[in-house]
Amino acid sequence: MRNVKLSDTDARIAHNTRAFALERLTDREFLEWARLLRSDQVAERAALREVLDFRIKDLAEPYAQAWRYLFEFWDAPFAETSYDRLLLKRDLKSRASQSETISLIVSAVRPWIRLESARKYEAFGHKRAKNPKTIGDIFWVSMEGGEPLTPDELDLKNNDDRDFLFELALALNASLLSGLNQASSIGMIAGDADATTWLVHRVYFVPPDQYPEGGGEPDRYKKGFAPTTKLLFATVEQLAKIDKKAALRSISSWDVDRWKLYKRLWAAAARGASLVDASEVADFLVNLDDREFWWTDAFPEFAELRALRWSSLSDRVRKRLERRLIKGEPPARLMKRLGKEQALQAVIRRSTIEMQRIKIAGGKLSETANNWLENARSAQTPQVPVTAVTQGFSVGVRAVVEYTVSDPTFDHIPSSRLIEELARHLSDEGWDSKGRAASEFIGRNPSLMLDLLSDAAYTPARAKVWQALGYSFRPADINATRATATPEDMTLVPSAFRMCTLITSTDTKILDAALSGLTSWISTWDRLLNGEDNYIRAWLTLWPLAVVQTNRSPKTDTPLRDRSFSTPVGNLVDGFIRAIPNFKPGALAREPWSDVLVGLAEATGEAALQACYQLMMFFDYFWSADRDWVKKHLLAALVDAKASSLELWQAFAETEHLPAREVLKEVGPRMIEVAAGSELPGDIRGALAQRAILATIIDMRDGQPAVIPSALIQQMLRIGGDTVRARALRAMKKYLKDPGGAPQPPADRFALIKELFENVWPKELTLSSPTLSDALADFPAAAGPKFADAADLILPFLAPFQCWSLWEYGVLDRSENGDKIGCVDTPRDAAAFLAILDKTVGSEEGAVVPNGLDRALRHISERNPQLENDVRYQRLLTLSRR
Structure with missing residues (x-):
């Protein structure tokens, strides 16, 4: 992978990736982009590995750890790179070579680190830290593994090759040990708390005579540690029948004193x-x-x-x-x-x-x-x-098996009666085996269904089958494009195009009755149909019906964000956005794209609000594509947003880039008003405040008049609350660390932020709070060589907060282990750091003493020995010894 030979095209991609990555290695969003790189994106992966080979030691934690986990995640044998199950069995039986076979087996079952978006934490009600302090603030980290391989599949019972079994046992043991070490590193194992004990029901394959009714092997669906653990035991068990001493040597290598799974394996043996x-x-x-x-x-x-x-x-x-x-x-x-x-x-x-x-x-x-x-x-x-x-x-x-000898089949029903027979089995009351069979038949036979449904007048049966066709006729991978789709999905594309054409000529009454299924269908074929004209014509046919039906739906208290993706209008707008062409000037000016913009503009009520929310999330694209349309239909809605429509600001806050000056000039005062208010949640208002501060920083950097008056920003910071102030500080610290654009000397960056802080930040000390103090604590470290000067700015606003470690102060050096203190280099820096610690570490009952405080005090005394006699130093030293 590291020495992969690249084509000329891939070499250019790798060069651009390296240039793009150099200043973004500590960007959480960039890491998320890298996580999603597929195995066939060889150039991008190779470029990132090359960059990190030289930069990994310079990265702060948890970013260095995140990149290490990411590379392990890339090396995992996921479905896109693994052998098909049947191919795996074939290769195992062929026994091309002993080492190759063993490698194949271990790869098929071994546990590995799995990375998912850290937004998954939010689904469980947890908020991610504003500044990543642990790996969990960057990725959702868990352990994954292959499908179980049983002894019968490997024919272990008939294998008397002592050397093969011994080598396989050692390889599986190494794989299990590596997985346990990884599980410990991500926190699955900590002291007596060992989550792996619950991930394996039994460390050996349970014989069939112990299966309960409706059950089977307890770990037959388990991934992660179960496949490796159980196969390791089965291999040693078979080895013991042939060479007991070899089996004992294998058992003696199990780390019983360290890991519970090994202890359980020993007990089973x-x-x-x-x-x-x-x-x-x-x-x-x-x-x-x-x-x-x-x-x-x-x-x-x-x-x-x-x-x-x-x-x-x-x-x-x-x-x-x-x-x-x-x-x-x-x-x-x-x-x-x-x-x-x-x-x-x-x-x-x-x-x-x-x-x-x-x-x-x-x-x-x-x-x-x-x-x-x-x-x-x-x-x-x-x-x-x-x-x-x-x-x-x-x-x-355990499974409840439904024995149905009368499940319907439709292969032998005459075509003249097929629609009515399918509709008869499609229940309106819920999902049952008959309805499932009918729906699956419809999804497997789209061409036949379209033959029967074309040019037919409305009947309830036809409407019901159209609905089922919309839900069941879809590609296996709804995110694939024509360049990445499987051959099986590509064979469905002609039928999908034909369905688009039929939608435009089908009875409106049928379309209205089947609307939820058909709009769902539109949102699943957007990538493969690639915004072709007939796809958009079908979209335009369904749009007015969707507007009416969405506006007719009962009002709910569901947030606009959720409503906007769960209605016919939501499905259609989602499909439109995913199908729009790559940006070119005037890309949406030609028909039928221009007709879509007209349809969106003519929507009213709840439907218009939902459409506007989704479009607002891609504001940058639409602003570049059709500025006049956006001014009239998005900016106006944003400025006039009140009551329920105020949630449009959430979508605006989630756009990827800072809006253009012309946009901020239009919406700036209203944005400040919303950020300073209390109608929206704090995180949304904070995101708007961060944008306002970033806009001010850019104006100051470029020597332009402030697009948003500083008096308004100061008022927003004064009355917006802790979350707004904390997010504003995040923008300042981000600029100090990574200004973007042309490189600027750290001293110039700090001078700009100092001017902004002195002129805009509210001076009322009553605004100080633990939350604000937490956000301010790493401000001096972000200023780098201006640590002491930055500390002078923030000291009046500091108060004790729950500072759990030195990571809160941003001073841990970007070494591999994060065990060195940086930024605090001069006697003046040391005095400033002592002052920060004194103001943020409380002495009251239950106060949190940060981990590493003793190390911080040693560093302070090394840089400025006279401070050891300071009463503040002695107080903190006493706390560090508790």
């Missing part, structure tokens, strides 16, 4: 006396902590080992374990969720189950333990008797 003797089992069972001893959901192998090897344990060990079983699980943890009485009953119930498990396996309890068990069972409400050693272990996913 120790169930049989041939591999592990009784003394080792005894030491293992005696030293289990309470969770491991009692939690069979997380550690079923431990309970199974105790039951199966009970008879081989010495009397002394059995008595010790019996005392622990009789005493029961410490009830404190159970009381939190069950209450005292029910918790005590649960403790006794768990003990009786584990004792019965031992007896079922053939183990004998002492007379004391037997008497306790009988008394406990008789005193309890009758429970389901324990009849198997593995009873009560997690069985994974």
Whole structure:
């Protein structure tokens, strides 16, 4: 990958990517763009790897870590680069070479880091930090893995090649260990909290005779760690039959003391006396902590080992374990969720189950333990008797199988009756197997459906089938273009074009009845139909119907953002935006695109509002494409927005680029008014404030008159609240770190921001707050060599806040480990840093002492030894020793 040979075209792409990336390696949005690079975008990936080879040590955390994770994510064997399942099996059977086969197997099952957009956190109600402090502020990080490979698929039971099995066991072990290390690095494993224990129901393949009704192998749908763990155990189990010593050497390499999964693997291997003797089992069972001893959901192998090897344990060990079983699980943890009485009953119930498990396996309890068990069972409400050693272990996913011998088929129905028969099975009341079968048949046979539906008058049956066709006839990948679509999807394109043509000539009554399905269809074919004229003609046919139907819908309290993507109008506007051509002057001036703009302009009511919201999100494009239309239909709506339409400002706040001066001159005063108000959420108002500050910075940099009067901006900062002020500071800090455009000396950048801060920032100290202090804390670090001067600006506004680490102050150097303090280089810088720490680290009860405070104080004393006698230094030193 790093030495990939590029074509001339790819070489130019790589050159442009390197130039584009150099100043954006710590840009969260740029990282998100890089995450979405496909495996076939070789030039872009190679260029980024090359840039990071030289720059990774200069990046601050968590950005350096994010790039390392990103490269691992690129190397993961995802579906787009993995073998097809059938091809995988074929290659495994061919056994071209031992190393190749083993590599193929490990690649198919190994766990790897998966990166998704950090916006996923917001779906769970969490807000991302304004300045990334952890990897989670940049990416949603999790562990993924391949599909399980079973011993039968590999024919392991018939494999007697000792060398192959031994090498495979070591390779799988290395893969599992790497995955566990990665899981620890992303926080899945931290101390006693080990999420991997819940990701594998059983570390070995459960035999079919233990499957519950409606179930199967407990981990058959599990990805991540289960495929590797289970295949590793199966390989060692088969190796033990051929070479016991080799199997023991493999087991001895398991990091049992460090990782719970290895500990569970060891317990599974120790169930049989041939591999592990009784003394080792005894030491293992005696030293289990309470969770491991009692939690069979997380550690079923431990309970199974105790039951199966009970008879081989010495009397002394059995008595010790019996005392622990009789005493029961410490009830404190159970009381939190069950209450005292029910918790005590649960403790006794768990003990009786584990004792019965031992007896079922053939183990004998002492007379004391037997008497306790009988008394406990008789005193309890009758429970389901324990009849198997593995009873009560997690069985994974169970399915309710619907046996339907009468599912409809439509292949042999005459075409004259097919529409009515399909409509009869398409239920209006909900989704059932008959409706699913009819819908799938319609989606698989679009050409036949279009033959039957063309030039036909309205009937309820035809309308229902048109609706189903809209929902079910769609490409497998709705984001693919003609350049990236699969051959299967490309074969559907002619039928899709034909459907566009038929929509324009179909009875309006049918279209109105089937509108939700047809507008959904429009929004799924936008990329493959590529904005062709007949696609737009179909869009124009459906648009007036969608406007009427959307305006007729009952009013809801759903936010405009959500409403704008869930109605017929929302579907059509979404399809239009995704289909519009790449920008060229006058691109929307010709028909039929100009007709779409007319249709959008003529919409009224709720439909117009929803359309305007989506269009506003792509304001930059439309401003460049048709400035007069935007002034009349988007800018006017934005300036006049009130009440429910005020949410249009949210869409404007999410546009990618800072609007042109002409736009800001038009909307600036109203934007300030909205940002300073209280009608919209703080994050939206903050985004608008950030744009206002950025516009002011650019005007000052370019020597132009302020497009937004400074008095208005100051008033916005004064009454807008902490979120608005914090986002305004973000704009200033961003300019200090990365001004964009032509390079500027740091001193000049700071001089500009200093002038802005002194002239615009409200001077009322009553505005100080922990939130504002948090936003100000890293302001001096952003100023770089002007650290002390920047500290003088902000010190009056600082107050104690929950500063958890030195990352809050932005002073950790951009070294690989982030363990060096930068920016604080001179005695004056050290004095300024001490003053910042003194004002932001409180001494009251419950005050947060930042991690690394002792390191910060050492750095301050190294740069300015006289400060060690300062009372502020001594106070902080005392706090750092708590």
